[in-house]
Amino acid sequence: MKYDVAVIGGGVAGYPAAIYLSMKGFKVVLFEERLIGGECTNYGCVPSKAWYYVSEAVKTLKKIGGEARIDWASTLSWVRDVVDNTRSSLEELLYKYGVEVVKGKARVKDREHLYVDGIVFEYGNLLLSLGTDPKPLGNIVFDHDKVLSNREVLYLDDKPESLLIIGGGVIGVEIANMFANLGVNVVIVEALDHILPFTDTDVALSIKKYLLEKNVTIYEKTLVKKIEKEESIVKAYLSNDEIIEADKILVAIGRSPKTMDVGLENIGVSLDKAGYIVVDKELRASGSNIYACGDAIGGPLLAHKALLESISVAKRIAGEESFTINYDLVPVTIFSGLEIALLGYSEKELRGKGLKYVVKKLPIYYLSAVRIKDSKYSFVKIMFDPENNRVYGVEIVSPNASEIVSAYLPLYMGSLTMETIAKTPYPHLTVSESLREFAEYVLGEPIHIFIKR
Numbered sequence: 001m002k003y004d005v006a007v008i009g010g011g012v013a014g015y016p017a018a019i020y021l022s023m024k025g026f027k028v029v030l031f032e033e034r035l036i037g038g039e040c041t042n043y044g045c046v047p048s049k050a051w052y053y054v055s056e057a058v059k060t061l062k063k064i065g066g067e068a069r070i071d072w073a074s075t076l077s078w079v080r081d082v083v084d085n086t087r088s089s090l091e092e093l094l095y096k097y098g099v100e101v102v103k104g105k106a107r108v109k110d111r112e113h114l115y116v117d118g119i120v121f122e123y124g125n126l127l128l129s130l131g132t133d134p135k136p137l138g139n140i141v142f143d144h145d146k147v148l149s150n151r152e153v154l155y156l157d158d159k160p161e162s163l164l165i166i167g168g169g170v171i172g173v174e175i176a177n178m179f180a181n182l183g184v185n186v187v188i189v190e191a192l193d194h195i196l197p198f199t200d201t202d203v204a205l206s207i208k209k210y211l212l213e214k215n216v217t218i219y220e221k222t223l224v225k226k227i228e229k230e231e232s233i234v235k236a237y238l239s240n241d242e243i244i245e246a247d248k249i250l251v252a253i254g255r256s257p258k259t260m261d262v263g264l265e266n267i268g269v270s271l272d273k274a275g276y277i278v279v280d281k282e283l284r285a286s287g288s289n290i291y292a293c294g295d296a297i298g299g300p301l302l303a304h305k306a307l308l309e310s311i312s313v314a315k316r317i318a319g320e321e322s323f324t325i326n327y328d329l330v331p332v333t334i335f336s337g338l339e340i341a342l343l344g345y346s347e348k349e350l351r352g353k354g355l356k357y358v359v360k361k362l363p364i365y366y367l368s369a370v371r372i373k374d375s376k377y378s379f380v381k382i383m384f385d386p387e388n389n390r391v392y393g394v395e396i397v398s399p400n401a402s403e404i405v406s407a408y409l410p411l412y413m414g415s416l417t418m419e420t421i422a423k424t425p426y427p428h429l430t431v432s433e434s435l436r437e438f439a440e441y442v443l444g445e446p447i448h449i450f451i452k453r
């Protein structure tokens, strides 16, 4: 069987290219060994945000002295429905656009052939959208019962009393917030200086204070040395000599690219030290017909990045005018109640690069939208180039930050000035008003905050 294009991996980096190319009349085959939609649809973005939505509602009711309790089984069933419906919509689209979907693990034989279960497929172009697996921690291996990854923690049949999270990165913090909202005793153990170690300290500290108020226990600069499983609990031995007991452990220390045992060595694909596929600017991984994109090539492991890369590859394969990704524009978003959205450089990165910058920071708790949605730790911080006022980076710590960062993108892209923003009617009562407030503040004419002159 000969195909114009073969795509290995049906996640956010794979299916968009498959659909696009099939739509344009190419004969496309897509291989998926697990579930269409990949990590995002089945074990990541979709189920985690469904739980998040419910858990924030519970938090809000509790805050005003209400009694909020969810039925765990029916919530889980709703989450499953959301995921299943999302996945079947994608399957239907692939079917309707004429993409041939083959179940099973694909391995590459040479620059024109790959095989699944002994059946050989011939291809013209190949897209490697292989994604990642959750990374285990040394000898603390996933057992799908007490020691969990994101793939199980979002599908627990019963609510655990307690959850120990190893790793205070994005996934660890998102899950901590969500489970704490639902009344689970959560402990985070982070090996580095602070949770969300890649962020500026003021960002991490805000989230830390916010989580501490929800009774999340946080250990920083602390390692889990070993664990012991008992009948109904698991014990974790920490480097500070404390012993933590929990019903479940979530290991969220990072991801491993699925680039092994796929035959990549047969087609001259290079991997970096961490096992991610090395690509050029046009996302070519080897020669003119082998491409790779999404989590498997590293960079920010985010679905919106994977999706755009996939479309850019598809356009290139189709011989159309394509585009290269401006990675500076990929917002990092963290859905942690008090949410975080980051664009461009952090202060930490600017210092590391030796770049001079000016920083303006506006606490935004005074905005009604923030006050209602709850968090006194909210702020917007923008770093500027002092020479020409170009925006180096934006950090938003507030409810809805992951949504409203889109309003900040034009500023970051240089297509909006503070003067224009100050005259733009950002809708009341939304957190996006923070942008106009920020402009007024920078221009020295704030209405809603008092500045002594």
Ligand SMILES: Cc1cc2nc3c(=O)[nH]c(=O)nc-3n(C[C@H](O)[C@H](O)[C@H](O)COP(=O)(O)OP(=O)(O)OC[C@H]3O[C@@H](n4cnc5c(N)ncnc54)[C@H](O)[C@@H]3O)c2cc1C
Pocket: 008, 009, 010, 011, 012, 013, 014, 031, 032, 033, 034, 035, 036, 037, 038, 039, 040, 041, 043, 044, 045, 046, 048, 049, 104, 105, 106, 107, 129, 130, 131, 132, 150, 171, 258, 262, 293, 294, 295, 296, 301, 302, 303, 304, 305, 306, 335
């Ligand atoms: C808990 C969690 C929450 C997240 N939340 C968000 C969020 O809110 N927003 C966001 O932007 N990102 C989020 N992410 C990240 C997002 O899920 C990933 O960036 C995205 O899934 C990457 O897509 P991908 O297609 O590159 O890889 P994957 O989704 O991993 O897909 C790769 C697919 O390839 C298949 N595959 C691999 N090798 C083979 C082979 N040899 N043969 C056949 N099939 C193969 C795999 O089975 C898999 O289905 C989250 C991740 C997690 C874990």
